[in-house]
Amino acid sequence: MGRSPCCEKEAGLKKGPWTPEEDQKLLAFIEQHGHGCWRSLPAKAGLRRCGKSCRLRWTNYLRPDIKRGKFTIQEEQTIIQLHALLGNRWSSIATHLPKRTDNEIKNYWNTHLKKRLAKMGIDPVTHKPRANAGASSGAGAGNNAGARYRAAAHLNHTEQWENARLEAEARLAREANLRALASTPVSPVNTPGAKVRVCFYYRARSS
DNA sequence: AAGAATGGCAACCGCCGTGAA
DNA sequence: ATTCACGGCGGTTGCCATTCT
Missing domain, CATH: 1.10.10 (Arc Repressor Mutant, subunit A)
Known part of the structure; x- marks a missing residue:
């Protein structure tokens, strides 16, 4: 029909x-x-x-309550954390950044954050370190010190993101509990009807 | 300086969930 | 129970601006 x-x-x-x-x-x-x-x-x-x-x-x-312009570091972190938890559920993510629109967040993710994560050797879909991280980062083959530095930096970042992810998870759980206690309507994060279209596709620009 | 390539973002498209009839 | 209209969402496209060659 x-x-x-x-x-x-x-x-x-x-x-x-x-x-x-x-x-x-x-x-x-x-x-x-x-x-x-x-x-x-x-x-x-x-x-x-x-x-x-x-x-x-x-x-x-x-809308008058829209904040435009550059995203702050804090906003970036929030987006990354929430994306790790929620996937491409931009509207849900946007509810945690009240002055940003889902479209803006989606655009920012696709144009900035996704690339940055990839550069760091983190899979932007799973938010886990890539198996072949660094292999394609343009590292010079003979530069061992550089490779060591990058590996250390990568581990450092990975650890950071993982911590951030866990923090966000805990925070969301706390918020969910509070909402349940207050018997307020469930947030989009936990709404049964919320769309779970996590499959991700990014248009590869033809060169 | 000019054209090509790339980046960034606003807006459109099509599908889905929901509620009313 | 079914149909339909609507709002909302995520994916995708197109265009302008900027950077590169």
Whole structure:
């Protein structure tokens, strides 16, 4: 039973980058009325966009509580720790970084953190040391001191990440307990319905 | 200086879960 | 019990900016 696409190919529906005028319209409308039903919002706000596009623009860019700009070391650590625990569940990760959007975190992971971990010889999917770590890091074959240094550094990093991971695990467990005690709604981390699509794919850029 | 390659990020696509009818 | 609409999510793409050759 196929679902029709959420955004019908309606004539005149605009796609692509948002203009400042569109941003202004969306912002003004939501500030005045709240977003309500996203589907009907564009018509009410005078936008020629689909509701989904409006929602995305709002949640990823226009929301006033979004922190933009460079991620701090602490934020990076949190992302790495949570990714080790949760995999690519960006929305869950984002709940622990309240001012960052899942899209931003996902982008940051794919463009920065993933590469950094790989460079350190850590598999960005499993967060465990790679068996052949360092073999492809461009190490000069005859440089033993360099190799020793890299090996030590690698062990050091591995240890660091593992500790961080355990810390995060403990913290999340504590938080879960507190939530259970307070009988508040379970967090996305433990929500049964939360998507567990851990399989990871990263588009290899064609060169 | 110019073109190619790469990086970074905003936005789109399609699937899934949920709740209402 | 089934269908449908909607919101939400993760994966992917496309474009602009920056760096490299």
